[in-house]
Amino acid sequence: MTREELEHAIRAACDLTADTEMIVFGSQAILGQYPDAPEALRQSAEADMAPKHAVDKVDLIDAILGLDSDFHRTHGFYVHGVPLETAILPEGWERRVVRLRNQNTRENTGWCVEAHDLAASKLVAYRDKDRDFVRALLAHELVKPWKLRLRIGQLPADPTDPQRHDRLRRWLDRTVKELRAAESND
Numbered sequence: 001m002t003r004e005e006l007e008h009a010i011r012a013a014c015d016l017t018a019d020t021e022m023i024v025f026g027s028q029a030i031l032g033q034y035p036d037a038p039e040a041l042r043q044s045a046e047a048d049m050a051p052k053h054a055v056d057k058v059d060l061i062d063a064i065l066g067l068d069s070d071f072h073r074t075h076g077f078y079v080h081g082v083p084l085e086t087a088i089l090p091e092g093w094e095r096r097v098v099r100l101r102n103q104n105t106r107e108n109t110g111w112c113v114e115a116h117d118l119a120a121s122k123l124v125a126y127r128d129k130d131r132d133f134v135r136a137l138l139a140h141e142l143v144k145p146w147k148l149r150l151r152i153g154q155l156p157a158d159p160t161d162p163q164r165h166d167r168l169r170r171w172l173d174r175t176v177k178e179l180r181a182a183e184s185n186d
Contacts, residue, residue, distance in 0.1 A: 001028045001042050001077050003035040007104035009047040009079045012071065013061050014108035021052035024100070024112045025087045026080065027122070027133055030142070032098040032112025040136040045077045050084040052111065058083050088124045090154035093117040119143050120151035123168045135175055145176045 001009075006028055013022050026048025030037050046067070050058050061081025065071045072078035096117055100110040113121065119137050122130040137143045152168045161167075 001031065001044060001047065003031045004104060005077050006031045006047055007100065007102065008075065009077065010100065010105045010108055010110035012065055013049055013079050016061060016064055017051045017054040017057040019051040019054040021109045021111060022049045023052055023084055024049045024110045025084065029112040029118050030115060032100040032110060033115050034142055038136065038140050041133065046080045048080045048082045050082055087121055088155060089113065090117050090120050090151040092154065115143050116147045116151045119148050120155055123152065123171065124155060138175060139179055145172060148172060
């Protein structure tokens with residue numbers, strides 16, 4: 001996905017829901033903060049988002065603009081309408097969102113989750129593709145290890161996984177060490 005495609009997705013979702021604001025919280029939220037993000041971070045053809053006000057229309061987004069929709073077949077990317085509650089984000093993320101609003105969004109606003117908050121959220125999912133995404137953020141120096149460590153600490157506690165914070169910090173430390181070793185070998 002490109003920045004222009006994300007802007008188009010925001011515009012389409014706003015038009016469909018009659019909401020002027022979308023919260024973008026999937027991997028392509030990175031394009032709000034880094035419009036020219038490296039290709040490794042733009043592999044997804046989907047933009048995960050939820051209406052800020054018309055929360056009851058999230059399923060409509062998925063039905064009309066989602067995977068295998070006419071919109072998807074026409075444009076080559078799609079909008080995944082997802083309830084915001086499905087994302088696990090660090091405390092205070094709302095104060096750090098990146099505003100994406102311009103003529104291409106038709107002056108509608110996409111509130112894109114900030115890179116460190118996005119990385120912490122991706123680590124919670126802990127899928128291979130999410131860890132690869134965070135590794136690329138670190139490798140391209142779009143997130144700082146110390147700040148990501150802070151955001152990991154701001155994730156809500158999970159009674160079913162009391163070791164989550166420690167596990168994610170260990171992964172971060174190990175990954176940073178691997179990236180530095182690879183860099184010094186180049």
